[in-house]
Amino acid sequence: MSAKDMFYSKSKDFSNADDKAYAREDLVFNVTEDLLLMLEDLSLSKAELARRLGKSKSYVTQILSGSRNMTLGSFSDICFALGFKPEIKLPVEPAKISQNGWVKSGKQTFTNKNQRKGNAQNVYLAYDAEWSKNKVA
Numbered sequence: 001m002s003a004k005d006m007f008y009s010k011s012k013d014f015s016n017a018d019d020k021a022y023a024r025e026d027l028v029f030n031v032t033e034d035l036l037l038m039l040e041d042l043s044l045s046k047a048e049l050a051r052r053l054g055k056s057k058s059y060v061t062q063i064l065s066g067s068r069n070m071t072l073g074s075f076s077d078i079c080f081a082l083g084f085k086p087e088i089k090l091p092v093e094p095a096k097i098s099q100n101g102w103v104k105s106g107k108q109t110f111t112n113k114n115q116r117k118g119n120a121q122n123v124y125l126a127y128d129a130e131w132s133k134n135k136v137a
Helices: 003-007 016-041 046-053 057-065 072-082
Strands: 084-088 109-111 117-119 123-127
Touching (some): 046 072, 072 084
């Protein structure tokens, strides 16, 4: 459930700018929340993650709170430090050609490796045994 769904009825119309802003915030929230859950599952503190990354504790706090922009590079570095291979999946549905020749696509629902069902999320953290063997500073 997104913040938009929690505060507005389904019948509320939003502008493209509003939809874009909500999509951005949903993505930031979902990625940072998944990383925080990974830290918790691995019993690692933000301080330990900062040490493994060679960054300050405030940097890690800013990244994981969403107040600092997380690049794909920093996302990859964090995943590597946690022993996970980063993987981005875009929600793709096979093309369905309508009678007029146009293709309509929609958001697909899937089940990830942890068996949590829901709307397609843009980021999926896939555990990779090879990555977890690497020594981290």
